[in-house]
Amino acid sequence: MENIFSIQTEQEFLAAALETFRYQYENVEVYRRFVDYLNIDPEKVDRLANIPFLPIEMFKNHQILDKNSEAGLFFQSSGTTKMNLSKHFIADENKYEESIYWSFEQFIGKPEDFIFLGLLPSYLERQNSSLIYMVDYLMKKSGRPENGYFLYNHEDLFNLLSTLGDKKVILFGVSFALLDFIDYCGSRQSSGSLNASENLVVIETGGMKGRKEEMTKDELLKILQEGFKTDKIYSEYSMTELLSQAYSLGNNEYECPNWMKIMIRNAEDPFNYEKEGRTGAINIIDLANIHSCSFIATQDLGKAVGDKFQVLGRIDHSDIRGCSLLVS
Template identity: 20%
Template sequence: MDVATMLGAPGDALRLPQQQWETGATEVLRQSFRYHFDRNDFFRAQCDADGVVPDDVRSRADLQRIPLLPVSMFKRPDAHVLMTASLADVEAEIRSTGTGGVPSVARRDTTTATRALNGIFASYREFFALSKGAGLFLSPSTAETPEMGMVKVFNILNGVFDDHVYLVKDYAFDPDEAMAYLKRWDGEMTRHIIGPPFLVNRLLRFLELEEIELKLDPESMVITLGGWKRYTGESISRDEFDGKLNRYLGVSPDRIRDMYGMIESNMLAIECEHHRKHVPPWCYVSIRDVSDPGKELPAGQTGGIAILDALNTSYPGFLMSEDVGEVDESPCACGRNGQTVSFRRRRQGAELGCCAVSIEKFIDSQEIVAECAVPAAAAGH
């Protein structure tokens, strides 16, 4: 199965027998490896140093030989050296800023942008089966944050809804406004909530403090992306999160779906109803020894998450992330095969960074400023 076929029918590709999945993933990644090997001098030098050529990749076991780009390189001012495509062919720049304030910049040429858009939308249809309803986006719009990767990924989803609204404006979020929209759509459209976990959690805290229980619809979904750790270091408990969504909004756990990805890759791993995040068929997740990134660990062991992505023609999509987790290749009860990935934490010494982190940090800073402001009348006394 080639990349175009995978993009057109990701559900079919994910339901192939495991051996066929291995063969298909290996072939599309070998082709991608050859593409960048032939066109990218920087990457070719890495391959020469490691003594590897595309013909060396014959089986899944050989994928670990493909050189990896550390995602930290995308923060460098000379990150353009990573490019296979010409800068003149770049259609979009996606950015993510974490607690350190230095943005990662990932550039997409037209081919990569087209493939990524097709792949993400097809994956949404496969896992969510949404084609109508109302979307309450607890995030800024792309008009406000046009280069933010998380927002762009959410924005692809809004095309399936009959109505939608973005509720983070000028980096401020008002839960009363969220409630007004949910009540306005009641009885008219199935209501769905989309946003990073910390903002959905803010809405839940509001409902808890106000002792409000507003039941959504039987088919309502809550879709999250952006990590479960706040910039303060505090973690959001998934079990507690799901429990409160069920209590205060009536959303059952199988309708709560989290996603995992990073702006440097086109991989978006989406949860099925059994809360396993399925790696798309055009990607392969390789778990590496944290102390020796050249060593691949068996499925089930915890280590550094490396992502090999066959969609990217902008730069080699073979990335060593700063995340730690594991893959599972056991059959999933949903009927899909391949890999599922679990994110555990950031690697020690790595900056906590994603779009959601920077949004949360800014919202908190604005709220603190507002709370500390001295009213004009009081200032006159």
């Protein structure tokens, strides 16, 4: 396989995607059985729209792993102990770390230039979180002594943000925890408001189900902008079953790194795709997922906006995921 992180053109992406499809058909048993069940001849698949996308629910009941690989760890989706949770078995941690690094650099900057803070209580309180692995890795690359996580100790986070001066700071936060922190900052007005660095970037990672009253993503971003006194409220879109991340730098519109692509399928007909601006279900090609499955049909709704995309909620009757994004 060529280096997916060097992909620059649509032609290069297509070639890499078709090569990956044929490799996974031959070497990932669950995916091969799925393609055969659809009675699709892999030799006749010559464009992205012909590639079968594996339903994401398959990660709940099957080990989806290249037969030539062994998994050193797995990531598990969030949810209650009573739920049947997805597991993503990871054969190549280095591939995940490369994806984290180059995606972050493409959209935000070199990780070495930032202090990383994590307000991710629901993820810190469970094991096998791909999000915590990602933030851990970015902290390691940064190597700054100020790096750290916060559970519900809002005062400590408030005090730290107020002392970082003009340093570049990334705050990763789950949505409900960021709102709780904003409420805490508001309660301190009599003793001083938050005086964070002008270089603070807040990256919300979704996560509101069962925690707070639902609101649109635009409403959330506006509250966070006012609370943190910054326009730099970004969003990250990924999930347990992926090894790559898309980022939104504003307007609730996400961009994929060069080795990842979003396709909007018709929610009723999975082999028909919607035109730009029309809502459908999100299919994801993640070429970093070489030892698992790179072609995943999610239960998220979205629409294409030029070369970007929006996430608009969940398909009705699908399982509620702990990392589900706010309806936009």
